[in-house]
Structure formats: C-alpha cells, structure tokens
Amino acid sequence: MSLAAETRAAVRARPWLRYALRAGVVNYAAAAESLDVGGDRDAVATALRRFAGDLPDIDTDAREVTVRMRSGVGLGGADGDAGSGDSDGAAGAGTADADPIASVGGERILPGGGGLTAVTADGDVDAAALSAVVDRLAAENVVVDAAGVAGDRLAVVVPRSDGANALRLVEEALAAVPDG
Template sequence: MSLAAETRAAVRARPWLLRALRAGVVNYTAAAEALDVEGDTDSIATALRRFADDLSPGESSDRDVTVRMRSGVGLAGVDVDDGESASNDTETLLSVGDAAIVTADGSLTAIVVAGDVDSAALAVVVERLAAENVVVDAAGVAGDELVVVVPRRDGANALRLVESALESVPS
C-alpha cells in the first residue's frame, strides 16, 4: 500500500480528522505526527494536504424538526414474543433487545425529535451532548423520529442542545 493510501486509511479510521480536513482546520504536520503511518512526517503531511484537496467541502443543513421533552421516563423489560412493554399502561419510546425506554414514573427524560432525522442527525446530537458533558443513557433513530434519553436534571439543557445541534447537521 502506498504512503498516500495508508494516510487516507488512517484518516478514514478517525472521522473527526476527516471532518476537520473537510473544514480546512488541520495543522498537517501535527496531524501527520499523530497518525500511525510509517514514513517521513513531511511526506505524510503532504499526503494529508492532497487528500484534503480531493475532499468535497463540509456542508451542513438545517433540519425541519419538532423537538419536545418527555420527563419521567424509565427502563422496562420488553416481552420478546409480542414486542410490548412489560406494563400495558406505558408507551414505548425506544427499545433495543429486551430493554425499552417507556413513559413511566422514571428518573430519566427523553428528548423526542420528529421530522427530518437520520443517523447523521443522531450522531451530531450525541456528539453535542457529549461535548457538554451530558450523559446519554439511550439514543436511537428510526423512521422520522429520534429519541435521546438523559438524566432528568439534564433535560432542559439537553433540549436546548439538541435544538442547537440540529441547526447544522453535516450533509
């Protein structure tokens, strides 16, 4: 494999570096020194510059969404046979395997986003919450709905952060 190919593979293994290259905010020499690529630092930096030149610029879009907060959600078991939550008087917001986030008297808050959502929107939302040190207990996206579950005390802050994150989702 050529040095250029190795460098590109190393960048693709680090999505944050790929986004930074698209945005044009990379110190190529520092990035070259940080990568696990065998070769001269200047040659790796040159390969990074050429790779950045070949990338389309990072573009983002504003999403048409409705964001709402549901307090008091909790974790419940799901009956695997019928897909229903353990209690019939609760609504399932998100389920994976035999665990579900349901509307109940729980200590969690769900941020529910309806509209133009996808995995890219979910990634931006989770990254934004992590950057602000908001713990994400569960998250998922399906169809036109995205759900992020956080501790109740972080609910209002998470709502604002989710709205802000969805103002510029990379295309």
C-alpha cells in the same frame, strides 16, 4: 501500498481527523506525526494536504423537526422489566402495558415515574442527525443513557436534571446537521 494510500487509510480509520481535514482546521505536521504511517513526516503531511484538497467541504442542513421533552421516563426491557435501566436506580418506571416513547434493541423508553428525561425529535431525522445530537450532548458533558433513531423519530434519554439543557442542545444540533 503507496504512502498516499497508506495515509488515506489511516485518516479513514480516524473519522474525527477526516472531519477536521474537511473543516480545514488541521495542523498537518502534527497530524502526520500522530499517524502510524511509515515514511518521512513531511511526506505524510504533504499526503494529508493533498487528501484534504480532495475532500468535499462540510455543509450543514437544518432539519424540519418537532422537538419535545418528557420527564419522568424510565428504561425497561421488552419483557416488562420496567425501570431496570434507570441511571438512578428508580424502579417501577412505566408498566409492561405502557406504550413506549421509543424502543431500541428490546429496551423501551417508558413513561411514568422514572428518573430520566426523554427528548424526542419527530420529522426529518436519520443516523446523521442522531450523530450530530449525540456529539453535541457529549461536547456539553450531558450523559446519554439511551439514544436511537427509527423512521421519523429520534430519541435521546438523559438524566432528569439535564432535561432542559438537553432540549436546547438537541434543537441546536438539528438546526445544523453536518453532511456525511
């Protein structure tokens, strides 16, 4: 494999570096030193510069969504084990018969008495939107207890004390979702 191909493979294994290259905010010499690529550091830096030149610029797109917050939710399994997933240990959040706010992999976000808050966005959502939301919440140190997207609904579950902040951050993230 050529040095250029090896460098591109190393970048693809680090999505954050690919994103930074697209954004044009990379110190190429430092990035070259951090990669486990055989060859001279200057040659790897040159390969990084060339690769960055081939990548598309980052574009963002505002999503048409309705964002809502619902406090007092809990996480429960499909078997009616409601509340077992609460971060604060609150049992009894919701009932086995309650309509879930969202459900992912057998875990349901259930209304009624839990110590968590669900922020949902209905409309133009997809995996890229979910990634932007989770990244934005992580950047502000907001713990995400559950997150998922299906159809036209995105949902994130956070501790109740972070609910209002999470609502604002979700709205901000969905106003500028980066392209792939």
